[in-house]
Amino acid sequence: MLKGHARTGNAAQCEHWYEQMVAAGVQPNVQTFNTLLDGCASAEDTALMEKWYDKMQAAGITADEKVYNALLKGHARKGSTAECERLYNQMVSSGAHPNAYIFNTILDGCAAAGDTALMEKWFGRMQAAGVAADEVTYNILLKGHARTGNTAQ
Structure with a gap:
């Protein structure tokens, strides 16, 4: 129930x-909390997230990779690459390990922002x-370059 209400931005419920x-x-x-955060990210409600x-x-619960990915997803969907950078650094500092999901989410945010140079950097x-790129990774790279008209890349 929490996820459904979070996805629709129903903060009261x-x-x-x-x-x-x-x-x-x-x-x-x-x-x-991951359920709530992911629902808010899907609804693109970063304030509620x-x-x-x-x-x-405040409850003393430590964020894991799934939590960070949900946070990254919310900001990436809005093209907030600076916030993605901050969250990534916070995640690494906390001892969580980036994986393909994390990087793909950040790459997708760069693509959404139309920043292919930053996408290439990430x-x-x-x-x-040492994180292996997968089919999703390459599709994001293709999408990012196609959006900017860089079909040669």
Whole structure:
């Protein structure tokens, strides 16, 4: 239920069901917050997403790669590449390890922003980190260059 309400940006219902869960003695965990964050990211509601992330931190729950990917997805969909960079650095500093999902999300954000130079930079960082590119990675690179009319690349 939380995910459905988060995806539609229904903050009041998210808050209601979250409070119901806590009142029932069910403690939220990283999966609970990942559900909320991913739903908000899908709805492109980064303000609500950040509110839930703050609540997660206040509860003492440590973000994992899935949480960071949800946060990155929300900002990437808006083309907020600077915020993606900040979150990536925060993730690495926390000890979480970037994977193909993380890099693909960032690459997609660069493509959405039309910044193919930055997209290429992130692809280089992906390779330097030893993370193998997959079909999704190459499709994002193709999409990014096609959007900017760089069909030769």
